[in-house]
Amino acid sequence: MSSESPNTPAAPLSTTGTRQVPDRVSLDGVETRWDEAWTAQDLYAFDRTATREQVYSIDTPPPTVSGSLHVGHVFSYTHTDVVARFQRMRGREVFYPMGWDDNGLPTERRVQNYYGVRCDPSLPYDEDFAPPFEGGEGKSGPQVPVSRKNFVELCERLTVEDERLFEALWRRLGLSVDWSRTYQTVSAESRAVAQQAFLRNLARGEAYQAEAPGLWDVTFQTAVAQAELEARDYPGAFHRVAFHGADGPVHIETTRPELLPACVALIAHPDDERYQHLFGTTVRSPLFDVEIPVLAHALAEPDKGAGIAMCCTFGDLTDVQWWRELQLPTRSVVGRDGRILRDTPEWLSTESARTRYEELAGKTTFSAREAVVAGLRETGDLDGEPVKTERKANFYEKGDKPLEIVTSRQWYIRNGGRDESLREALLARGAELGFNPDFMKVRYENWVSGLNGDWLVSRQRFFGVPFPVWYPLDEHGEPQHDKPLLPTEDQLPIDPSSDVPAGYTADQRGVPGGFAADPDIMDTWATSSLTPQIVGGWRTDPDLFSRVFPMDLRPQGQDIIRTWLFSTVVRSHLEHGSLPWSSAAISGWILDPDRKKMSKSKGNVVTPMGLLEEHGSDAVRYWAASARLGTDAAFEIGQMKIGRRLAIKVLNASKFALSFGAADEPLALDPALVTSEIDRAMLAGLADVVDKATAALDAYDHTRALELSETFFWTFCDDYLELVKDRAYGDPSPETTSARAALAIALDVLLRLFAPVLPFATEEVWSWWREGSVHRAPWPTAEPLRTSADPGVVSAAGSALAALRKVKSEAKLSMRTEITAVELVVPAALRPGVESALGDIRAAGRVTGTLTLVDGEAETCVARDAVLVPPAPKD
RNA sequence: GGGCCUGUAGCUCAGCUGGUCAGAGCGCCGCGCUUACACCGCGGAGGUCGCCGGUUCGAAACCGGCCGGGCCCACCA
Numbered sequence: 001m002s003s004e005s006p007n008t009p010a011a012p013l014s015t016t017g018t019r020q021v022p023d024r025v026s027l028d029g030v031e032t033r034w035d036e037a038w039t040a041q042d043l044y045a046f047d048r049t050a051t052r053e054q055v056y057s058i059d060t061p062p063p064t065v066s067g068s069l070h071v072g073h074v075f076s077y078t079h080t081d082v083v084a085r086f087q088r089m090r091g092r093e094v095f096y097p098m099g100w101d102d103n104g105l106p107t108e109r110r111v112q113n114y115y116g117v118r119c120d121p122s123l124p125y126d127e128d129f130a131p132p133f134e135g136g137e138g139k140s141g142p143q144v145p146v147s148r149k150n151f152v153e154l155c156e157r158l159t160v161e162d163e164r165l166f167e168a169l170w171r172r173l174g175l176s177v178d179w180s181r182t183y184q185t186v187s188a189e190s191r192a193v194a195q196q197a198f199l200r201n202l203a204r205g206e207a208y209q210a211e212a213p214g215l216w217d218v219t220f221q222t223a224v225a226q227a228e229l230e231a232r233d234y235p236g237a238f239h240r241v242a243f244h245g246a247d248g249p250v251h252i253e254t255t256r257p258e259l260l261p262a263c264v265a266l267i268a269h270p271d272d273e274r275y276q277h278l279f280g281t282t283v284r285s286p287l288f289d290v291e292i293p294v295l296a297h298a299l300a301e302p303d304k305g306a307g308i309a310m311c312c313t314f315g316d317l318t319d320v321q322w323w324r325e326l327q328l329p330t331r332s333v334v335g336r337d338g339r340i341l342r343d344t345p346e347w348l349s350t351e352s353a354r355t356r357y358e359e360l361a362g363k364t365t366f367s368a369r370e371a372v373v374a375g376l377r378e379t380g381d382l383d384g385e386p387v388k389t390e391r392k393a394n395f396y397e398k399g400d401k402p403l404e405i406v407t408s409r410q411w412y413i414r415n416g417g418r419d420e421s422l423r424e425a426l427l428a429r430g431a432e433l434g435f436n437p438d439f440m441k442v443r444y445e446n447w448v449s450g451l452n453g454d455w456l457v458s459r460q461r462f463f464g465v466p467f468p469v470w471y472p473l474d475e476h477g478e479p480q481h482d483k484p485l486l487p488t489e490d491q492l493p494i495d496p497s498s499d500v501p502a503g504y505t506a507d508q509r510g511v512p513g514g515f516a517a518d519p520d521i522m523d524t525w526a527t528s529s530l531t532p533q534i535v536g537g538w539r540t541d542p543d544l545f546s547r548v549f550p551m552d553l554r555p556q557g558q559d560i561i562r563t564w565l566f567s568t569v570v571r572s573h574l575e576h577g578s579l580p581w582s583s584a585a586i587s588g589w590i591l592d593p594d595r596k597k598m599s600k601s602k603g604n605v606v607t608p609m610g611l612l613e614e615h616g617s618d619a620v621r622y623w624a625a626s627a628r629l630g631t632d633a634a635f636e637i638g639q640m641k642i643g644r645r646l647a648i649k650v651l652n653a654s655k656f657a658l659s660f661g662a663a664d665e666p667l668a669l670d671p672a673l674v675t676s677e678i679d680r681a682m683l684a685g686l687a688d689v690v691d692k693a694t695a696a697l698d699a700y701d702h703t704r705a706l707e708l709s710e711t712f713f714w715t716f717c718d719d720y721l722e723l724v725k726d727r728a729y730g731d732p733s734p735e736t737t738s739a740r741a742a743l744a745i746a747l748d749v750l751l752r753l754f755a756p757v758l759p760f761a762t763e764e765v766w767s768w769w770r771e772g773s774v775h776r777a778p779w780p781t782a783e784p785l786r787t788s789a790d791p792g793v794v795s796a797a798g799s800a801l802a803a804l805r806k807v808k809s810e811a812k813l814s815m816r817t818e819i820t821a822v823e824l825v826v827p828a829a830l831r832p833g834v835e836s837a838l839g840d841i842r843a844a845g846r847v848t849g850t851l852t853l854v855d856g857e858a859e860t861c862v863a864r865d866a867v868l869v870p871p872a873p874k875d
Numbered sequence: 876g877g878g879c880c881u882g883u884a885g886c887u888c889a890g891c892u893g894g895u896c897a898g899a900g901c902g903c904c905g906c907g908c909u910u911a912c913a914c915c916g917c918g919g920a921g922g923u924c925g926c927c928g929g930u931u932c933g934a935a936a937c938c939g940g941c942c943g944g945g946c947c948c949a950c951c952a
Contacts, residue, residue, distance in 0.1 A: 025912085234951080253952055267952090299950065309952040318950040391951050402951080442879055446948060558946080591945090626888085630880085632945075636887060638901050641914090648914055656911035707889075711899080718916080725911090802918085809906060809918040816909045846909090859895080871909090 016667045016744070019769040021658050025651040027644070030760040031617050035171045043773055044176045048544055050093035057551040058084060059532050059581055060177075061564070062099030062185055065162035066110040069169055071635060074608045076587035078624035080555040081175045082702045083585065085756035087552075088176065089779040095548045097181035097535045098170065102159040103190070104524040105398060108463040111155045112143055119462035120145035121497040121519065148495055151463055155186055172612050174621065174759045176775065183535050185527050186465075191493035193534045194527040195468040197571060198413075198457075199486060206414045206574050207457070209481060213314050213323070214456060216406040217396040218338025222460040223410050224396045224403060225523060226417075226453060227563045234393035234402055237386035238305065241376060243283040243292065250283050250294070251383055253305035255391060257376065258340070258368040259312040261288045261348065261357055264328040268308040270296035275308055286381035287372065288353040295326055314405035317452070333360075334404050340368045365404070409481065411458040411467060411520065415570045417451035429569050434583035436700040437630035440558060447562040455567065457526045464521035468494050470501040477512040485515060492539075529567035532580045551581040558586050558630065585700055588632040611640070618758040619644035625757045628703045646710065647761040650754060653717050654765040657743040660728045660736075667744040667769070671784055676727075676735055677836040678793050679742035682720050685791035686712060686746055687782035693753055694779065702757070709753040716746065719798035726843035749780040796833025796861075797841055800824060803863040804845035813870050820849035822866040825856035834861065 038044065058080060063073060088094045112118055115131035125147045131154060132144055146154075163182070170177060184190060201207035215224045239257045242249035243266060252266060263285050268275035278294040285292050299318060300309055311322045313330050322328065335341045340360045348354050356375060360368045376382035393402040416423030427448050435441040458467065468487050471479035485501040487494050496517030500506050508514030530538075532551050537544040550572070556564055565584060572580035611620055615637075622643025627633035658667070674680055689712045696704035721743075728739040748770075755762040755774045766774035803824060808817045826834050834841065834853065842851055849867070856862060 027914090231949085231951080236951080238952080255952070301950080301952080304950090305952040307952090311952090316951050318952080321950080392949090393951050437880095439879065443947065446878065450948060562947085589946090632880090634887060636901090639887070642900065645914065649912070652912035652915090654911085659911070703889090704891090707899085717911090721911085722909095722916095729910090805917055806919095812906055814907055814909065815917065816907090 016669065016769050017771070019658050019663045019667070021655050021663070021768045025648075025655050025764075027616050027618070027647055027651070027761060027764075030764050031172050031174065031612070034760055034763050035174070038176075038773070038775075039179070041773070043775060044088075044094075044096065044178050046095050046178045046181065047093050048547060050547060052547050054091075054093050055095055055547055055552075056084075056087040056092035057095035057536070057548040057553070057581075058097075059535070059551045059554045059568075060096065060098055061556050062101040062183070062528070062531065063166060064101045064104065064106055065159045065166065066102065066107040069166060069608050070590075071606060071608055071611065072590045074169075074173060074611070074620060075590050075624045075627070075633065076555065076557065077170065077175060078173065078621045079585060079587050079629060079702065080553075081173075081621075082625055082756045083553060083555075083697075083700065084176050085759065085775060086697045086702075086779065088775065089752065089755065089777060091778060094176070095181075095551075096175075096177050097183065098167070098175070098177045098179070099183040099185065099531060099535065100159060100163050100166065101185045101524075101528065102155060102162075103185040103464055103527055105461075107155055107159065107186070108461070111151065111158055111463075114158055115154050116141065116143055117146045117151065117154060118143035119148055119151040121148045121462050121466070121495075121517070123147040125149040125498055148462060148466070148497060152186060155463070156184070159184070159186075169609055169612075172609065172617060174617050176759070181535065185524070185531075185534075188493050189540070190527055190530075190534050191465045193530050193539050194465045194522060195487075195492045195494065196489050196539055197530055197533065197575060198522070198526070199468060199489065199492075201413055201574060202484075202486070204574070207411060208414075209409060209411050211407060211409045213320050213405050213407045214410060215394060215396075215403045216336065216408070217399045217401070218336070218404055219399050219401050220396065220461070221336055223408060223456055223458065224399075225456040225525075226451065227455075227525070227566075228397050229403075230395050230397045231392045232395050233390050235388065236391050236393075237388050239373065239376070239386045240306070240383040241286060241310070242381045242383055243285055243310075245278065245283040245294075246281065247277075249381075250278065250308065251306050252308055252310045254310050254315075255389070256312070256315050256365075256369070257372045258360070258365050259315050259333065260285060260310075260372055261290075261345065261353075261360070262312040262314075262331045262333040263288075263290065263292055263310050264313055264323065264331055265311045265326065266292055266294045266308050267297045267300045267311050267322055267326075268294070269300040269302050270298060272300070272302045272307055274302075286379060287356050287375050288348055289350045290347060290353070297322055297326060316405070320405060330407065332407060334365060334406060336406055336408075338401065338404060339364055408460075410456055411522075412454040413457050413526075413570070414574075415451065415455040415566075416448060417453040417455065419454075423448060423451065426566075426569060426573060429573055429579055433569070433579055433581075436583060436585045437628070440561065440584070440586045440630055443558065443561045444566065447566060455523075455570065457523045458520040459523055460519070461521050464524065465493075465527050466495050466497065466521050467518040468492065468496060469518040470496050470504075470515045471518065473510070473512055473514050473516055475512050477510070479516050484518075489539075525563050525567045528564060529571045532568065532572065533575075549580075550576070550578050553583050553585060554581045555585040555587065558588065561586070583700070586630050588627065588630055590635050591632050606635075615640040616644050616647065616760075618647040618760050621757055621759075622646060622706075625702050625706050629700060643758075646713075647758050649713075649717060650751070650758065650761045651765060653713075653721065654747055654751070654768070656721065656725075657747045658769055660740050660743070668741055669745050669748055670741060671745060671787070673741040674738050674745070674787070676738040676742075677789055678720070678723065678797055678833075678840055679738045680787040680789035681791050681793035681833070682716070682742060682746060683785045684787045684789045685794055686749055687785035687787075688791060690749065690753065690780050690782040690785065694782075697756075705753075706757055709750065713750055713754075715794070715798065716750070719801060720794055723797055723801060723837065723840040723844045727840060745785070749785065752777055752780045790833065792830075793833035793836055796830035797837035799830055799861040800826065800834045800837075800841045801844050803861040804841070804847065804866075807863045807866045808868065811868055813868060815846075816871045817846065818869040818871070819845060819847040819851075820867045820869055822847060822850070823852045823854050823864050825854045825858065825862040825864065827856050827858060827860070830861060831855070 084096045129150045236255040238253045282291045342361045344357045416426045430444040470485040504515050536548045568580050619640045623639040693705040693708045724739040730736040751762045
């Protein structure tokens with residue numbers, strides 16, 4: 001099972017050395033102190049000689065630098081750290097790197113503003129470039145264009161500071177990351193991995209280029225992938241428009257009348273009675289006088305609009321499908337800037353049509369719509385007034401204008417979107433993957449089943465990983481896309497806009513007979529889908545890769561199952577024929593007290609570092625660990641206070657448990673010395689807790705594990721410790737030894753149970769009396785603790801003690817009050833337990849006189865006829 | 876339109892495959908400075924488990940419907 005890690009300390013059930021328990025215990029400063037100690041010891045360094053079976057590897061999500069970390073990050077990263085610490089204690093060699101995502105729009109924008117520059121890949125690299133200014137966020141003004149290489153350098157320079165801040169936060173939170181293994185998604189190595197993986201996809205035919213209509217953001221002027229879509233409500237209006245048929249007008253309804261010049265067909269359902277006589281005939285479009293066929297297609301819905309639709313190239317994805325399946329002509333009128341194309345199309349033949357178009361040319365779709373509607377009114381082809389409606393429109397998740405559909409040349413990677421067998425294979429991969437919680441698997445299945453095209457990976461942006469591709473130019477200077485020029489893998493990373501393909505010279509760039517670079521960059525997911533390969537050394541360190549891949553765990557948010565998780569599965573399936581990891585842990589959202597998703601602005605009011613400073617890291621971790629995977633959790637200060645209380649209790653209870661006997665007298669952690677019934681019962685109960693908590697953690701249920709340990713611990717403190725302390729204080733005797741040994745053994749186990757959630761408090765206590773770090777100590781096992789005693793003895797004795805406390809409480813007297821005589825009514829089920837612990841019960845309840853046991857029917861013990869002697873007031 | 880999650884004390888949540896399951900903590904009320912802890916301890920009050928049916932000897936739990944909350948998907952005429 002669990003292999004022995006070379007750096008685990010002495011076995012737990014041995015004798016300890018001298019104890020050094022401070023007089024005053026405190027959590028103040030533990031985070032800094034232990035972070036420094038752990039760093040000095042290289043405590044979390046990954047031992048790369050470990051075999052794949054010994055390794056537990058984690059594909060950590062790289063947070064976006066240039067954004068700020070918020071409490072949601074603290075929440076989910078704590079979940080991962082709990083897993084890492086647990087697995088490390090179980091004897092696995094934990095591979096737990098940290099990455100920074102600096103390859104994307106947020107970083108691009110930030111670099112632009114901070115340095116006053118703009119990326120222009122057509123420029124050559126300038127070695128001595130100095131940005132116009134630094135720290136210019138908020139400034140506006142002209143931005144100096146710089147080469148992509150210069151831009152990336154500035155990005156790396158800027159993100160260094162962010163990364164320092166992020167690392168400081170993670171260290172303070174206690175993440176047991178191996179800080180020598182950090183990566184950046186924009187680094188040369190990441191770019192090389194992304195390019196190499198792409199070249200392999202290309203060689204195997206999994207990546208391809210196509211000229212096709214696709215979703216296009218007119219603001220960012222880039223193609224957008226299905227995974228980046230967001231449907232939003234968008235106001236519109238139905239316009240009832242007349243087409244001119246041989247037997248009179250044919251009315252359609254449209255929300256996009258400005259696309260009238262792009263109309264290629266009218267389409268109705270094949271079974272629709274109303275339009276049978278029109279199928280096969282043509283009508284003429286209003287204003288533009290184009291001959292339009294009336295066609296049948298099953299996708300037309302009789303009860304939608306007029307039941308007959310205007311198909312344009314392209315108004316929506318249905319249009320694309322009709323265009324493709326009915327082999328309709330292409331009549332695009334919307335350009336990449338979202339405006340009506342300037343050139344008057346050749347399919348408009350009449351004078352009036354051409355004049356109408358010229359009025360629209362160069363207009364935004366919005367103003368073109370007004371112009372067309374005005375024209376239709378003028379000619380009487382608008383039937384009635386437009387009817388306002390709310391409709392769903394597709395938006396780029398970062399954009400604020402509805403997407404258009406334009407035709408462009410793009411790169412795609414096959415992901416099962418148009419290939420049944422690949423889709424089945426990827427669904428099978430999903431089934432193979434252990435989702436935690438398992439219902440998250442459905443999201444994966446829904447997404448994969450609903451794909452309607454391959455993965456569009458090219459973006460018309462300037463900052464990012466460029467496609468490692470050039471094209472030869474023909475004698476007219478036109479690129480020959482079907483004859484790409486590719487680098488070899490050992491040349492990577494390359495930037496085709498500054499590097500030159502083999503067989504060419506730099507001065508042949510852009511000239512007929514020369515070459516040209518592919519202008520596009522890759523989608524950020526095309527890089528981040530390769531985090532296992534990047535961090536595992538796929539390209540440069542095959543030995544390491546063989547020891548960590550396929551990885552064990554991908555922790556991530558539920559919102560990026562369709563992007564990060566799925567794309568990583570796709571890449572791994574295509575490249576390695578396997579899953580990238582065996583399990584995924586999906587964390588939920590943090591909700592603010594109004595049950596809304598915690599917003600960035602609100603998250604920034606409470607900074608994570610401020611939280612950690614105010615409440616302590618263990619407290620914040622406790623709050624995070626109290627929420628199950630996949631479940632949204634409330635941002636609750638109260639829960640952090642409970643965590644802090646627990647951490648302090650661990651310190652105090654430990655101090656007490658270690659205070660019996662002389663400090664230089666070794667504590668024997670030997671269960672054979674535990675002879676008193678209640679002590680053996682306590683250990684038996686702890687054995688159950690160890691079993692159940694271990695099973696829970698193995699199933700990624702850290703919440704359950706924590707709850708079990710915590711519940712046991714509070715009973716341990718409130719009842720068991722109270723019951724046995726007088727005995728533990730006593731002169732040397734087997735009973736005293738039994739209590740002391742039981743306390744030490746229980747403490748040793750409890751500290752280890754709490755270590756993944758409360759790394760600082762447990763390490764603090766561990767250092768008082770044990771060698772090494774609790775975080776490299778083996779995870780406890782139940783076997784050495786198991787005794788023949790009934791764990792119920794502790795709760796029976798606790799019930800008796802509670803009864804004695806209650807009479808004092810009801811008499812409004814101090815717990816120090818002596819009882820000189822009392823009758824204890826004991827339910828039959830509790831009787832044996834109470835009897836076996838009677839001495840401890842008397843001591844803890846300060847019963848100095850007669851204690852009579854009477855049979856009772858209630859569920860708990862009840863004390864009656866107590867004679868109470870309050871302690872003399874002291875002053 | 877389809878799918879997933881969710882609705883248990885004032886609050887945050889446990890209640891796993893139906894029978895000590897009506898719970899915990901916080902908050903609240905009362906008491907207590909007890910040689911670990913006042914960043915504490917002890918005791919107490921609080922809920923017809925969203926609603927309506929059904930299955931069953933028995934349902935917070937299983938099934939159906941409805942209502943509320945959250946999220947995702949869907950061809951935007």
